[in-house]
């Protein structure tokens with residue numbers, strides 16, 4: 001599970017109000033490089049919940065990866081930024097698309113119901129009495 | 132990627148070794164799957180560079196096909212964990228990365244803008260909410276085993292997608308699907324792109340013939356603009 005998926009996933013357990021964002025706990029994760037597509041990030045960014053993304057990177061023990069506040073778009077999409085090591089757009093790309101959580105869990109913020117992640121696949125199944 | 136090449140690669144995927152009849156587990160054949168995705172990309176620009184979700188992904192035919200056509204992010208969802216593991220292996224064999232979630236489609240909770248109060252949406256910086264998924268592709272259960280399963284998929288697809296939903300449904304249900312999509316599920320448009328012959332393999336013991344050909348429609352649904 002990548003952090004982009006985490007950013008769009010919510011819990012639907014009975015008793016949850018928004019069920020979002022799920023608190024990430026990761027015991028095992030890895031990174032895999034993918035090519036950066038600036039147009040894709042540009043279209044996606046307005047839909048991203050920045051707070052949830054930052055919290056997810058902190059949960060992975062990467063407090064330096066993203067700043068508290070989303071940098072201004074002029075900075076993120078500045079000419080040539082994608083080619084600069086450590087630029088905002090590279091970090092955002094890395095956080096959203098290159099980090100894979102393999103083992104851990106997602107915890108519903110409203111009910112504390114825990115959804116395990118095994119072999120990279122979050123188990124969002126609900127029991128009958130939770131629907 | 133050429134159509135033939137896509138079809139060839141999809142033909143090499145491992146499919147349900149022990150299909151579960153109650154979940155209507157039969158794979159989308161490589162011929163249909165490749166044409167479905169190719170049409171979505173070449174006629175409508177709905178795959179390459181997009182966020183694509185595959186509802187009821189099974190062993191991942193449509194998810195893997197979307198990744199082969201260079202979708203930027205692919206999310207496959209299924210209720211059956213064994214299929215998800217096979218989908219993961221299928222993707223890994225082709226050195227592709229797809230995300231998978233084990234969930235019942237009807238209980239799926241992907242962040243959709245309708246669920247977020249309007250006043251929060253206006254202030255985007257604080258709660259920058261939106262629909263992440265551009266396109267949903269699916270070959271849902273036809274609802275022959277559990278009535279209404281196809282409609283659960285369709286209505287969730289139209290909630291989650293911001294651009295389009297591609298889906299296969301039995302031709303015999305065409306009028307019903309159209310009515311449900313437009314009235315019940317809030318689609319802006321519902322169009323049959325083509326009619327296909329779907330060979331249901333002998334996965335089902337109660338089928339007498341080796342293969343039963345049924346007519347299915349390839350649909351494209353467009354959701355009403357979100358907010």
Ligand SMILES: C[S@@+](CC[C@H](N)C(=O)[O-])C[C@H]1O[C@@H](n2cnc3c(N)ncnc32)[C@H](O)[C@@H]1O
Nearest residue numbers: 154157158159187188189192209210211235236
């Ligand atoms: C017709 S098969 C299609 C499989 C795969 N998408 C393909 O194209 O080869 C339908 C799939 O939907 C899954 N399914 C059935 N009911 C479901 C539900 N309620 N929620 C999620 N997946 C479901 C089945 O496990 C099966 O994999």
